[in-house]
Amino acid sequence: MTYISYILIMLGVLLISSCNETLIHPSDNQPPNTTLFLDSIRNQQNSRVYVSWSGEDTDGMVIGYIFTWDKKNWYFTRNNDSTFALQVESSDTNFHFSIAAIDNSLKQYPYEGERIEFVDKNNNGFHDPGEDFPQLHGAVDPTPANLFFPIKNSAPIIAWGNDTTAKSSLSVALPDTTFAFATFKIFVTDPDGDATIESIEWSMNDSTQNANWKTLPKNTRLFNVTIKDGLLLNANNAIYIRAKDIGKLSSKVLRYPSTNKTWYVRAAKGPILLIKDCANKDIDNFYSRALSLIGSNTFDGRFDVLDINTTRTADAPAKTIPPFINPMFIESLNLYSAIVWYTDKSPSMTLAQQSLTPYTRSGGKVLFIADLPAPLSEDMRTEIRDFSPIDSIGSSEVSSDPLAIRNGTEFIALEHGGTIYPNLIKERGSVLVYPLYPKANAKPVYALPVGTKWQGTPILGVQDDESTMIFLHMPLHLLNTNDQAIKLIERIMLDEFKIR
Incomplete structure (x- = not known):
């Protein structure tokens, strides 16, 4: 066999070997792509927002997603949409939503709502591009889709009774004349979530900012007023109450009794x-x-x-x-x-x-x-x-x-x-x-x-x-x-x- 013939035979073997490698070892798994249906929201939203998303995978199918609102805590879901209640922490807050699709290349998938850890290479506490999710083994979209939500803080709502209806208010109305001890029942809520209520404040016979506003625990729904709290004896009285949230927004000031009615407190004449x-x-x-x-x-x-x-x-x-x-x-x-x-x-x-x-x-x-x-x-x-x-x-x-x-x-x-x-x-x-x-x-x-x-x-x-x-x-x-x-x-x- 001549030297040239030997070289040609070896080249043929290498070509066959290369073709076999191609057939036996296909190209690496391609990560999926993630889409949010809007990439920004210009108008301010309330604290409950609806978000939907989808994913595509060129060499398989999308099984689930991981999402985050803070770039720190990522959670697994199989859903394609959800309504979120966002915690407003100031008068107005911008929220950043990120989501990444996961394909079908994993042997085992997280359970719904499971928190997914990432490798924080720069130790800044946030997930940055290029940082891996070890649990997902390359099955996740490395470039999550993002959506920014400007959230408007809503003021708390306060009313007498169990809800905001006139019937409820009437059911807890006091007699026109009472003794020097009064009990009030209030309903307090916040469109941004009741957890955002910070305090309840009330004042006797004065609703100005210079009044002696007293603070009640935020979970208070029933409270009492006595002479020590400023009740005027043998006189008409009025109580004012308001709720504040963590964004320092205040509800309307509620007055009892209503402006067209009176509440008279009488002193005990004797024993x-x-x-x-x-x-x-x-x-x-x-x-x-x-x-x-x-x-x-x-x-x-x-x-x-x-x-x-x-x-x-x-x-x-x-x-x-x-x-x-x-x-x-x-x-x-x-x-x-x-x-x-x-x-x-x-x-x-x-x-x-x-x-x-x-x-x-x-x-x-x-x-x-x-x-x-x-x-x-x-x-x-x-x-x-x-x-x-x-x-x-x-x-x-x-x-x-x-x-x-x-x-x-x-x-x-x-x-x-x-x-x-x-x-x-x-x-x-x-x-x-x-x-x-x-x-x-x-x-x-x-x-x-x-x-x-x-x-x-x-x-x-x-x-x-x-x-x-x-x-x-x-x-x-x-x-x-x-x-x-x-x-x-x-x-x-x-x-x-x-x-x-």
Whole structure:
């Protein structure tokens, strides 16, 4: 074989070898390309933005994407679009969105939402062109698509109640006149996300920038106002409130009451609150007169009257009752040392159940004089048992005869180891009563005598063992022969409750 022939044979072998290499080892994987449908947005957007994207791969298919809003944190997704809620950190903020397609050359793919690490070659904390994502092994577009979002900060929204509707605001409106404790409920939100709310500020009787604006925690939705906070007594008041976000934008200033209404705060005249739960003016006059006379006129002009009957309807409590029993109504009761609560046959027992136990636990004293309807519902029996020293009430009245308890009948005061109460004599009217059964630690204080129209000596008055509540099921205004019923109220207030 000549030298030239040898060279030609070797060249042929190399050519064949080169062709075989081409067939056996195809060219390297080509990365995909990524497209965003807009490359910029000129008009400012709100903080919720919709973004869509797509990818193409010349030698395969696109399986997923990685995206970022800060060039630091990249996340995997298989979606082609999404709505993002952006965190606004100043009055206006520019956001930079980047996304890169991933092809089908990987053996294993990240899970949805998985954070993808990159090699930060220059240690600047941001992903820069040419920096690899090791987990993706070259399957990712090295030139991500980008979109810039100028985001406009939106001011917070504040309203009274649970939402921004007029119905919600009305549901939390206070009575036109209140005592020196008020509870307000507010709704606060922000179109940019509630996490952007920084604070809630309020001021009493002044809405200027120089007012004494006080700050509430940003999650506050219920708050109270007292004299210490600037309530003016025996005067009209107004409260102003606003919310601020982290971009220092403020909501509108909300005023309570609205500009065409008034909110009057009255001071307590003295230590006793008389609660009128009755529609009979004769009964009203009896209790007002009694409190004015007892203790040689000690409390004349030194008690307040709360009418919870006149504006009450079948569907709603009286307009004098605040929307928040706890704490507003209970704390209003706590402004007084003692309560005299009298009812007709439509008593507000649910309100008594909700408020009187926390009131007595706080040291308050209660004289409760109840007239009861017939029949007496199980719900009302439960309510009475919950707040009073009564364990149970008879299934029926002591007599079905409205004249069974005749004029001149004596209601016997029972010895109970405390203040001696006077016997009371019925002087007029019709008296229908149920027998009461005291709780184990309570003491009976009044009973009917033995009679032919009823069995035994039904108990009609009970006092708890701590002398915080006396429950009487007797119409005192009909038992006031020789002003003995007034004398009873005097002994309870002065001697038993020690009110001064």
